[in-house]
Amino acid sequence: MNLVPRDAKVVAVVCNQFGDTGKGKVVDYITNYWNPKYVVRPCGADNAGHTMEYGGKKIVTHIIPSGIIHDSVGVKSVVGMGAAVNLITAKKELKALIGAGISMNGLMFSVGAKMILPQHILLDRLRESRSDKIGTTGRGVGPVYSDHVARIGLTLGDLQNKDMFVKKLIKNMEEKFVIFRSFNPALIKKIMFQDVLCDGCFYDEQNIINIDAVIEYYCELLFKYVFKDMIYETEKELKSVVGKEKILLEGAQGILLDIDEGTYPFVTSSSCSPSGLARGAGLREEDVDFVLGVVKAPYMTRVGSGPFPTEIGGVNAISQYENELNTHSIDPKSIKENKNVFLNYKNHIIQAGAIGVVGNEFGATTGRPRRIGWLDLVALKYSMIFSGKNIIITKPDVLSGCEQIPICIGYVYKGKDVFYGNKTIKNGDKIDYMITKQEILENCVPEYVFFPGWYEEISEVKKYKKLPKELKVILEFIKRETGAKIIMISVGPDRDQTIVCWFLFAIVRILKRGSDIFYWIFH
Ligand code: IMP
Numbered sequence: 001m002n003l004v005p006r007d008a009k010v011v012a013v014v015c016n017q018f019g020d021t022g023k024g025k026v027v028d029y030i031t032n033y034w035n036p037k038y039v040v041r042p043c044g045a046d047n048a049g050h051t052m053e054y055g056g057k058k059i060v061t062h063i064i065p066s067g068i069i070h071d072s073v074g075v076k077s078v079v080g081m082g083a084a085v086n087l088i089t090a091k092k093e094l095k096a097l098i099g100a101g102i103s104m105n106g107l108m109f110s111v112g113a114k115m116i117l118p119q120h121i122l123l124d125r126l127r128e129s130r131s132d133k134i135g136t137t138g139r140g141v142g143p144v145y146s147d148h149v150a151r152i153g154l155t156l157g158d159l160q161n162k163d164m165f166v167k168k169l170i171k172n173m174e175e176k177f178v179i180f181r182s183f184n185p186a187l188i189k190k191i192m193f194q195d196v197l198c199d200g201c202f203y204d205e206q207n208i209i210n211i212d213a214v215i216e217y218y219c220e221l222l223f224k225y226v227f228k229d230m231i232y233e234t235e236k237e238l239k240s241v242v243g244k245e246k247i248l249l250e251g252a253q254g255i256l257l258d259i260d261e262g263t264y265p266f267v268t269s270s271s272c273s274p275s276g277l278a279r280g281a282g283l284r285e286e287d288v289d290f291v292l293g294v295v296k297a298p299y300m301t302r303v304g305s306g307p308f309p310t311e312i313g314g315v316n317a318i319s320q321y322e323n324e325l326n327t328h329s330i331d332p333k334s335i336k337e338n339k340n341v342f343l344n345y346k347n348h349i350i351q352a353g354a355i356g357v358v359g360n361e362f363g364a365t366t367g368r369p370r371r372i373g374w375l376d377l378v379a380l381k382y383s384m385i386f387s388g389k390n391i392i393i394t395k396p397d398v399l400s401g402c403e404q405i406p407i408c409i410g411y412v413y414k415g416k417d418v419f420y421g422n423k424t425i426k427n428g429d430k431i432d433y434m435i436t437k438q439e440i441l442e443n444c445v446p447e448y449v450f451f452p453g454w455y456e457e458i459s460e461v462k463k464y465k466k467l468p469k470e471l472k473v474i475l476e477f478i479k480r481e482t483g484a485k486i487i488m489i490s491v492g493p494d495r496d497q498t499i500v501c502w503f504l505f506a507i508v509r510i511l512k513r514g515s516d517i518f519y520w521i522f523h
Contacts, residue, residue: 002033003487003500008289010247011036012274015254016293016383018302019272020363020370022394022490023294024050027066027250029488029495030292031075036246038238039067042080042280043270044252045116045144046089047137049364053493059100060364064093064107065250071103078234081112082270082280083252084144085156086121087221088198094226109227110234110282111157114148116140117169117218118192118202118209119176125191126183134266135304137365138196145259145269147172156231159222166215173211180208235282242287249277249288255383256436263436266306273386292487293387295380296395298405298451298474301361301370307441310373310408312355313348315442318369321353332357340401340455359398376408376446377481382434389483394490396471397459397497405474406448409481415443451477459492464501 004011011030015021027050031039046062052069053059059069063085065077079085097104120140128136136142147153152172159165180188192203201217204210222228238247251272256262258272270276275285302308311317324347325332335342335357342354352372355361361370384391399405411431418425418440425431431444454468461467467475467489475486489499 003292004030004034005290009243009245010249010278010283010288011290011292012249012251012277012288013292013294014251014272014274014277014387016256016295016380016387016391017254017300018256018308019048019252019254020301020303020361021254021294021296022051022493023251024052024061024066025394025490025493025495026292026294026392026488027248028052028054028069029498030248031067031070032495034246034248035073036067036075036248037241038076038078038245038247039065039070039250040078040080040234040238040247040277040281041065041083041250041252042277043082043272044268045084045139045141045270046086046093047139047141047268047365048252050250050252051364051493052495054495057100058493059097059102061097062093062365063090064097064104067248067250068097068104068107069102071106074106076106076108077104078238078281079107079109079113080238080281081110081155081235082276083110084114084116084141084270085109086116086139087218087227088196089139090227091221091225104226107230108232108234108237109156109230111155111160111231112235112282113156114144115154115156115159116144117154117172118197118214119173120144120147121197122188122191122209123176123179125194126180126187129183129187133305135306137304137363139365142269156227159218160231162215162219165218169215170211173209177208238282242283247281247283249274249281251277255293255386256379258386261383261386261436263306263438263441266304266438274388275386291388291390293384293391295391295393295484296375297393297478298375298396298399298407299355299359300373300375300379301356301359302373303363303366303368303370307438307444308371308373309378309411309441309444310376310406310446312352312372312374316371317349317352318356318371320349321356321369324349325353343399343402344404355398355402359395374406374408374446374448375478377478378408378410378432378434380478380484381482382436384482384484389485390487391484392488392490393475393478393486396474396489397457397491399453400457401455402453405451405453406446407451407474407477408446409449410447411444412447413440413443414445415440449477459497461491462499464489464499467499 120143123143193200454470
């Protein structure tokens with residue numbers, strides 16, 4: 001069933017939290033029913049992992065847009081100029097897609113897409129070896145976007161001309177050697193021999209990175225591999241069709257990880273908000289007609305370091321999960337079978353771990369266990385400032401069997417008095433809006449409203465009215481507190497495990513625009 005207004009031409013799907021909310025499924029669902037001509041990944045890199053499940057098949061993409069599985073019906077998949085591309089992993093991704101029988105006739109990379117090179121991955125991993133790490137995915141994302149802003153970056157278009165590529169590559173490397181030499185050579189060697197850096201194929205004992213090996217490898221990738229025919233001025237093409245063809249912008253990461261709007265410095269290095277998506281595709285923000293914000297609820301997750309007020313069991317509790325299981329002699333395999341016991345476990349570290357296991361909360365890119373917290377409506381209201389009111393709820397099915405569900409509606413600041421802008425935030429102050437500054441947010445203690453949970457499994461439910469009443473109470477509360485309109489609820493990974501709240505949505509639209517009634521009745 002379609003969930004996009006009839007007159008919308010450019011639709012953006014963003015995540016309203018810290019990523020990993022199930023955008024891949026949502027994009028796949030919309031692509032399947034709305035039939036966009038273009039699905040664009042305008043930002044982020046292979047730090048993301050978008051999972052799609054349909055008809056018993058499971059496909060995970062990292063940089064390639066989720067629209068690729070609709071290539072055979074003419075959907076064009078575009079990696080925009082705001083994205084950063086690692087050709088080494090992109091090649092692996094293409095091979096996997098080809099292996100799965102997926103065609104890629106419409107796959108296009110922008111000439112302006114940033115190029116992630118071995119020096120970026122090395123630098124990212126070296127920085128992450130320090131104690132003040134961000135918890136990045138180690139894909140070179142921070143360094144590649146820093147180079148772009150410092151105006152020494154390379155784009156895919158540069159690679160199309162070998163001389164230009166070599167000149168820019170040498171300039172890009174210059175200053176990095178100084179930084180590399182400040183790190184332990186043994187650590188550098190270890191990283192250079194990791195799989196993501198081609199098992200040492202760029203390593204040089206004396207010079208750290210063998211520039212000739214990099215030139216040869218990338219030129220060969222471009223000129224001998226399929227990438228040769230995939231680099232286009234995609235922005236020009238998208239601008240020329242805007243308003244005429246349907247374009248779906250597929251966000252990566254989440255608004256709370258946005259370089260400007262997120263919990264800086266624990267953020268990614270690109271913009272994950274609708275305006276960032278439009279820009280990364282080469283469009284204007286005004287070109288976006290409809291935005292859908294994806295919200296995992298009534299629990300949420302975060303990967304890597306950074307403040308997470310509603311985290312269950314305390315800061316990064318998930319890192320102690322295995323120890324706790326050992327201490328309590330719990331067999332990890334018994335968690336899923338006895339989920340009703342473990343979802344309600346009094347030890348919150350084990351409870352958080354159990355939610356992660358039931359929800360399969362492991363990074364699609366790194367495999368890291370995700371940190372688990374209760375739904376934070378302060379954070380949701382904040383991200384809705386950027387994404388608007390239309391939201392999609394994902395993964396409520398994970399909490400079937402959880403007796404009590406806390407939802408955060410505000411914070412109390414518990415820390416030293418701190419100046420913030422034109423005011424002082426004092427110990428004990430109530431805060432009902434999100435301040436993304438780390439030093440404040442990490443001292444915010446959530447205030448919860450507690451809801452009774454439900455016991456029924458909901459993965460096969462197809463209609464809103466058939467959901468357990470306890471869940472409907474929670475959903476109505478979310479709507480009331482945030483002003484959100486829930487457009488769709490995903491109750492499982494498969495495309496079919498989806499409830500479209502078309503009736504509620506239709507009423508709102510009918511009130512706004514009478515003529516739409518014919519569309520909703522006859523579509
Ligand atoms: P980077 O994007 O690899 O530099 O990582 C910066 C921060 O963003 C880290 O906390 C990562 O865990 C987080 N991050 C990056 N990509 C994703 C994603 O796709 N999902 C969730 N978190 C992500």
